[in-house]
Amino acid sequence: MNENPDTQARQIIDNLTLYYGPKKKFIAICAGTGCRASGSLKVKEALEAELKKQNLSEVDVLATGCLGFCEKGPMLVVHPDKYFYQHVRVEDVPEIISKTVAKGEVISRLLYRHPETKKTLFREEDLPFYKKQLRVVFGQNGMIDPSRIEDYFAINGYQALGKVLAEMTPEGVISEVKKAGLRGRGGGGFHAAVKWEGVRKAKGDPKYVIANGDEGDPGAYMDRSLMEGNPHSVIEGMIIGAYAVGSNQGYIYVRNEYPLAVTHLTKAIADAREMGLLGKNILGTDFSFDIQITKGAGAFVCGESSALFASVEGRAGEPRAKYVHAVEKGLYDKPTVLNNVETWANVPLIINKGADWYNSIGTEGSKGTKIFSLVGKINNTGLIEVPMGTTLYEIIYDMGGGIPNGRKFKAVQTGGPSGGCIPESLLDIPVDFDKLYEVGSMMGSGGMIVMDETSCMVDVARYFLEFLKEESCGKCVPCREGVRRMSDILEDICAGKGREGDVEILEAMGKAIADGSLCALGGSAPNPVLSTIRYFREEYDAHIRDHRCPAGVCKALITYSIDAEKCTGCGVCVKVCATQAITGEKKKAHVIDKDKCTRCGACIQSCKFDAIHVK
Amino acid sequence: MVNMMIDGKKVSAPKGTMLLESIRGAGVSIPTLCAHEAISRSGACRLCVVEIKKGNRTRIVTSCLYGVEEGLIVDTKSERVLNVRRLVMELLLARCPESDVLQKMARDMGVGPQPRYTVDTDKGKCILCRSCVRVCEEVVGVSAIGLFSRGSYKEVGTPYQEKSDVCIGCGACAYVCPTGHIEMISTGDKRKIWGRTFKMQACSKCGKFFAPVDQLKFIGKKTGTSMEELCVCTECR
Numbered sequence: 001m002n003e004n005p006d007t008q009a010r011q012i013i014d015n016l017t018l019y020y021g022p023k024k025k026f027i028a029i030c031a032g033t034g035c036r037a038s039g040s041l042k043v044k045e046a047l048e049a050e051l052k053k054q055n056l057s058e059v060d061v062l063a064t065g066c067l068g069f070c071e072k073g074p075m076l077v078v079h080p081d082k083y084f085y086q087h088v089r090v091e092d093v094p095e096i097i098s099k100t101v102a103k104g105e106v107i108s109r110l111l112y113r114h115p116e117t118k119k120t121l122f123r124e125e126d127l128p129f130y131k132k133q134l135r136v137v138f139g140q141n142g143m144i145d146p147s148r149i150e151d152y153f154a155i156n157g158y159q160a161l162g163k164v165l166a167e168m169t170p171e172g173v174i175s176e177v178k179k180a181g182l183r184g185r186g187g188g189g190f191h192a193a194v195k196w197e198g199v200r201k202a203k204g205d206p207k208y209v210i211a212n213g214d215e216g217d218p219g220a221y222m223d224r225s226l227m228e229g230n231p232h233s234v235i236e237g238m239i240i241g242a243y244a245v246g247s248n249q250g251y252i253y254v255r256n257e258y259p260l261a262v263t264h265l266t267k268a269i270a271d272a273r274e275m276g277l278l279g280k281n282i283l284g285t286d287f288s289f290d291i292q293i294t295k296g297a298g299a300f301v302c303g304e305s306s307a308l309f310a311s312v313e314g315r316a317g318e319p320r321a322k323y324v325h326a327v328e329k330g331l332y333d334k335p336t337v338l339n340n341v342e343t344w345a346n347v348p349l350i351i352n353k354g355a356d357w358y359n360s361i362g363t364e365g366s367k368g369t370k371i372f373s374l375v376g377k378i379n380n381t382g383l384i385e386v387p388m389g390t391t392l393y394e395i396i397y398d399m400g401g402g403i404p405n406g407r408k409f410k411a412v413q414t415g416g417p418s419g420g421c422i423p424e425s426l427l428d429i430p431v432d433f434d435k436l437y438e439v440g441s442m443m444g445s446g447g448m449i450v451m452d453e454t455s456c457m458v459d460v461a462r463y464f465l466e467f468l469k470e471e472s473c474g475k476c477v478p479c480r481e482g483v484r485r486m487s488d489i490l491e492d493i494c495a496g497k498g499r500e501g502d503v504e505i506l507e508a509m510g511k512a513i514a515d516g517s518l519c520a521l522g523g524s525a526p527n528p529v530l531s532t533i534r535y536f537r538e539e540y541d542a543h544i545r546d547h548r549c550p551a552g553v554c555k556a557l558i559t560y561s562i563d564a565e566k567c568t569g570c571g572v573c574v575k576v577c578a579t580q581a582i583t584g585e586k587k588k589a590h591v592i593d594k595d596k597c598t599r600c601g602a603c604i605q606s607c608k609f610d611a612i613h614v615k
Numbered sequence: 616m617v618n619m620m621i622d623g624k625k626v627s628a629p630k631g632t633m634l635l636e637s638i639r640g641a642g643v644s645i646p647t648l649c650a651h652e653a654i655s656r657s658g659a660c661r662l663c664v665v666e667i668k669k670g671n672r673t674r675i676v677t678s679c680l681y682g683v684e685e686g687l688i689v690d691t692k693s694e695r696v697l698n699v700r701r702l703v704m705e706l707l708l709a710r711c712p713e714s715d716v717l718q719k720m721a722r723d724m725g726v727g728p729q730p731r732y733t734v735d736t737d738k739g740k741c742i743l744c745r746s747c748v749r750v751c752e753e754v755v756g757v758s759a760i761g762l763f764s765r766g767s768y769k770e771v772g773t774p775y776q777e778k779s780d781v782c783i784g785c786g787a788c789a790y791v792c793p794t795g796h797i798e799m800i801s802t803g804d805k806r807k808i809w810g811r812t813f814k815m816q817a818c819s820k821c822g823k824f825f826a827p828v829d830q831l832k833f834i835g836k837k838t839g840t841s842m843e844e845l846c847v848c849t850e851c852r
Contacts, residue, residue: 299765320657321658321681324682469766473765473766474762474766474768475745476658476661478661478702480743480766480767481767482702484766485706485709485732488732488733501731505731508702509702512698512701512702516675516702518659518677
């Protein structure tokens with residue numbers, strides 16, 4: 001028998017993998033926050049009850065984390081055939097069990113129908129949404145119940161840790177991650193191995209390892225879905241990182257608005273501790289490491305590293321100047337590695353499959369895959385994982401399924417509120433850290449908000465600046481006062497009170513705020529304004545000079561009117577109008593009193609004849 | 616010692632010191648509002664920004680917090696630097712239109728009010744430099760005041776804006792305030808600050824009211840000095 005504790009540690013993991021083995025027959029039902037909201041837990045209960053009733057208890061039901069295609073929830077996948085059912089209701093359950101599970105027959109009404117060919121598609125991987133994706137990180141969500149550590153063992157979980165403990169030196173781990181070219185998924189795109197190396201070499205004790213789960217971008221939820229759907233992958237990544245840098249204490253900083261993520265992480269940490277994967281002498285080796293969860297109160301700025309440290313320490317979440325880097329003086333002024341949740345989840349993959357494999361995915365400067373949340377005016381809302389370098393066009397049209405209601409694409413905002421808006425002419429650019437920066441936006445943590453011709457770009461800039469004004473911590477003058485003033489000017493422009501020269505003032509302010517702010521929040525806050533001015537200047541001019549909102553959004557600049565030729569005088573709009581602005585005789589064309597009209601849009605939605613126009 | 620170039624002049628400075636001191640030492644004037652010798656630096660006002668060049672990379676940093684480095688090339692008046700300073704001054708003038716300190720500073724810098732901003736009427740003269748908060752915590756050691764709310768709603772005050780039990784009325788906050796926002800009124804045997812009225816101690820020798828009783832008690836407790844000794848004003852000691 002081999003007495004080396006490191007080799008024995010690996011043996012323990014190997015035994016667990018073998019014992020729990022890969023599952024064959026099971027139903028994976030999405031129980032991420034989105035699908036829960038549309039009733040997936042009830043479906044899950046019904047599935048379990050029905051399996052029992054039909055004497056099929058050996059079939060496992062996995063309440064998984066997010067499966068990505070949120071537009072179609074509640075959804076489930078029946079294994080081993082991998083039949084994908086969408087919009088599943090409790091009433092569908094008996095048939096799913098008796099036909100699909102028992103006999104392997106498909107139920108065509110629950111299948112996805114291709115929007116163009118109208119053909120029904122059976123399997124997950126046949127759907128255009130999934131077809132071009134490369135779900136190496138996120139795809140594991142569909143194979144496990146995140147509250148069960150056994151499920152994670154069954155898909156080779158903690159194998160990377162076993163390998164690291166048995167075969168690799170800390171320096172070896174760092175050089176593997178460096179060779180892989182892993183860059184931080186949280187926004188900055190900094191090379192993870194460079195941080196790790198810095199902490200490894202830094203003087204100071206203890207050293208800390210932190211996962212940043214303070215995902216705060218409106219519409220972005222990829223980190224939430226990883227923490228909810230595969231918490232052990234984040235934990236395993238952190239243990240490996242801690243081993244590499246020589247740390248014994250880790251923190252996961254997660255916002256309190258993510259209750260399910262907190263629950264699953266808490267359970268996962270407790271289970272890992274019980275299995276000897278966390279705590280003193282991990283799996284009998286002389287390496288000790290433990291993780292604590294710190295819940296944030298939901299301030300956007302707390303995703304910024306130094307503000308996050310302040311928050312963990314129990315102080316107000318305000319950033320400080322970072323001329324001395326966190327790798328030397330981070331949490332409690334000690335050497336600290338802070339990586340985003342998704343970055344950590346990539347680490348076990350790199351160790352398991354090797355740096356060469358990882359390195360082969362992506363572009364020159366950006367390796368691996370990236371998870372994006374695709375939201376806004378898009379047919380297939382959801383989370384996607386694609387190789388770096390995939391074009392925006394492929395993401396929006398192939399996976400996203402294009403723009404709903406036959407409308408025209410206008411722009412996509414990447415990188416969250418402080419990212420930039422990218423126009424149609426740039427849809428062919430490959431998405432990676434450097435390319436997005438070049439066109440005036442950024443990767444951020446991976447939010448993508450799609451806008452169509454009914455989106456006013458000035459209003460979009462106004463919305464994001466309003467958000468950033470509220471989220472500025474208020475410490476430094478350019479961000480606190482400057483973003484507020486920019487927001488005021490944008491309010492004016494949208495209210496028809498814009499002045500000649502406003503655009504130039506906004507541009508000058510934007511540059512000085514970006515240069516002068518203390519942290520990256522202020523540094524990037526002007527991006528939505530600067531990028532919309534850069535690509536949609538004509539919309540600003542239309543608002544300011546012509547008092548016109550071309551997209552028909554800004555209420556002060558639009559008027560509603562009824563097309564007398566199209567109006568049938570049905571009177572539906574009269575009923576829905578809250579201000580009695582619409583009058584007319586039955587069966588004759590109606591008219592809108594512009595003074596009474598509040599431009600709420602209720603009449604447009606009610607009109608079946610497309611007779612109401614906005615100008 | 617490290618060697619640097621500041622506005623084209625060779626300057627050497629002791630390791631571990633900040634750029635701001637080297638720049639001022641080189642006879643170059645640089646505006647600041649939140650840097651005070653008695654307290655730690657926060658980098659909040661951003662007026663002391665300079666452009667530094669290391670290798671091929673240039674960036675804007677706050678000189679009050681940036682440590683000196685060998686070979687650094689510093690430009691204290693580049694276009695980018697002046698644009699940041701102008702923006703900060705314009706923003707502060709709009710926030711605190713009544714502050715004569717800011718007005719003078721702006722005039723010296725050749726900056727006037729930006730007419731596009733609507734001036735505030737509810738902020739007084741407070742620029743949120745946090746010097747008062749830091750002096751109360753770091754020098755006095757009572758933390759009677761702090762910052763509350765976030766972003767443009769941020770304010771300085773006592774917890775819940777109620778009368779503070781721990782405030783000793785020493786007035787250090789009013790002393791470090793660069794714009795004179797903090798109001799402290801001392802009349803005979805009374806001093807008013809942060810909504811509280813403090814009883815003043817008369818000097819046992821000359822009879823002049825010289826410090827709040829609470830402050831003397833606090834010092835007595837902290838240092839073990841007897842009240843008898845503390846009740847003599849500094850001039851009579």
